[in-house]
Amino acid sequence: MITIVYTLQEINDWQTRKPILKDILALNPVFWMNPNLKKMNETASLPFMREHIEEAELRWQRFAPYFKNEFPETADTNGVIESPLIRISHMKSRCFPGMTGDFHLKCDNELPIAGSIKARGGVYEVLQYAEQLALDAGMLHEDDYYDVFSSEQFKTFFSQYSIGVGSTGNLGLSIGIISAKLGFNVSVYMSTDAKQWKKDLLRAKGAEVLELEGDFSKAISAGREKTMADPNGYFVDDEDSKHLFLGYSVAALRLEKQLQQENISVNADHPLFVYLPCGVGGSPGGITFGLKQVFGDDVHCFFAEPTHSPSVLIGLATGEMDHVSVQDFGIDNRTEADGLAVGRPSRFATAISDQLVSGIYTMEDDELYRLLAILADSEKIYLEPSAAAGLIGPERIFPYIREHNIDPGNAIHIAWATGGSLVPEKDMQKFYNKGKSLI
Template sequence: MDQGAGGVHELLCIVEQIALSNNLSLDRLTTPEARSILGSYRVVVASTGNLGYSIGVVGRAFGLVAEIHMSADAKAWKKDRLRDIGADVVEHACDYSETIARARVAAENRRDTMFVDDEGSRHLLTGYAVAADELARQLDARGVRVDAETPLVVYLPCGVGGAPGGITYGLKRRFGDAVATVFVEPVASPCVMVALASGLASPPSVYQFGCDNGTIADGLAVPRASALMLDAVGEAIDAVVAVTDSAMLDWVRTAWNRSALRLEPSAAAAFAAHAPFNLAAKHEPEWPRLDRATHLFWATGGSKVPDPEFTALLSPDYADAEG
């Protein structure tokens, strides 16, 4: 399931705000007059790929100027994909947290500029929460019951935390204690894990705990978790599992070989967390029906990975080649 819903929701809120401030009819936003006005506005966001792409696609569709700031972890093909749709890509030789800070500064005091804050946007968080309704409909269509006797365990790849946090909020509102959400992070970038374990009021950086934030999972390479997300749903997170790059790569290959499912490493993280979560949780008294649970893996992307890049991921020598 895609994580673009939060970005689309945020962008639509921005378009609505611009339209209302310019007396534009909301049902005529694609007219030449409306696009002329919308084209004088710029939306700025930091991203390693998926969020920037959703902002770029929808923003450009309405005629907005889309400025995407990308960290050193972002893949070259994701930058090219954004340029192909007419977005302005600003590259930074730093990690994602610093890229967000630089993008925020770049947007300050600029006329007709809107900043999408991946660390602190409630519009993003609530946009992601809508995914719970979509999931509920899919489960109903398949006759999957979710209750105390047959719980649901959802594995969510986690970067800064906005997407899994919003999804957790939506799932808990709908299913309550019958659902457990498991945040999945790279061992080099366990920003939510260290934030919850530290007990500090402000989320610490993984660097403070000896982690280097170096991972093949570019979408999850985040050294500091969202304070907004932790404040909103931190106590509702049931578990956090850190997985290795090699485990993610193994699941990229397994998903392709068994099911022709095309995943990038960030998306494969959810599958890699299944075994360690079950090992840790099987003796927990609050989960007596874990053996009857439905396990759901949130795959966040991969269908757009260029063929040469994906073929390389399937090679058993890829990890060694990457160093």
């Protein structure tokens, strides 16, 4: 990793070259259109293709019997970990009365096991690691019935190995819960902005939680160093993981089926707009990659970041990618949206998103609280603050629609709700009360 410290003169020079930085550094909400967005037939070489997403989906299918055995909440779906897609018409009427297209919520806040979008990437990466260990040891063949992972033999085998992860909260939950269930020794390195209830839940599930002073970048660095010192250690690297990325990308195949079931077509006359809360950039980047593989140029993806943690926006807008952090520009990386409290973007995902994401908007914490309260009142759905970031998307991307001469009349809008179902009721009530006080 390259560490850069800018002088005041260099920061002023940056603002001259990239005028949007003036508003970003002033912590004002902004909307940025990606000048590097490519048509799918013009993209430079990408590390994956659709066939890789389909291979990842097959791994999920192989593990379905295991999930059905170990996680009762997946019994009704036969071990499939997926979330519903629902219309939020009342929210649309209240917030966007003039909007003609449909407005949907992708409810990853309801994903089994981890209660957040991290159940896709985090759980998937641990699965691929466990599968590879078992295959290499001759304990498993891919045509086996994967409920064998529930056996004491497998749990004893995995207890020889350790898994580490640095997290602001939700990724740690997904890694900790599935790793402990499989039998691994798992350590979660948590930044100071992680919520206490997430630390408590991880410990209750059998994970070791190490609390570190500093933000996400420091937690992930400490976790990486400690885990890799163990010869049997495996570190889930949110800044540079291909497996996390692929796990998230499978969501696109699932969404395609859900839209088909609702008789919703996505094409040039019926464009799809997707709004994704963004922290380090791995989950929104992976989903964007998958959606682009499925829907091509007819899908337009936007990331949403807090004004105090615009790490991917600064990385892309400056072209410096993961070589810069928000702290390099004097931004404090302090936000109530703990899942989005990331100062430096993903090395792996950001380089891909540079070609595929249509734009990024930033928003203040108070807006997140207002949106989650409005959603609760209008749809009886409760989210944690970071998960509400996509709900304002249809309003924020009007400049993009005008710039690209898109007819929004038949558009489909999807806000991706990234977490909330495991939040303790008293904490959720505090979120809601604060939101109501701000409306």
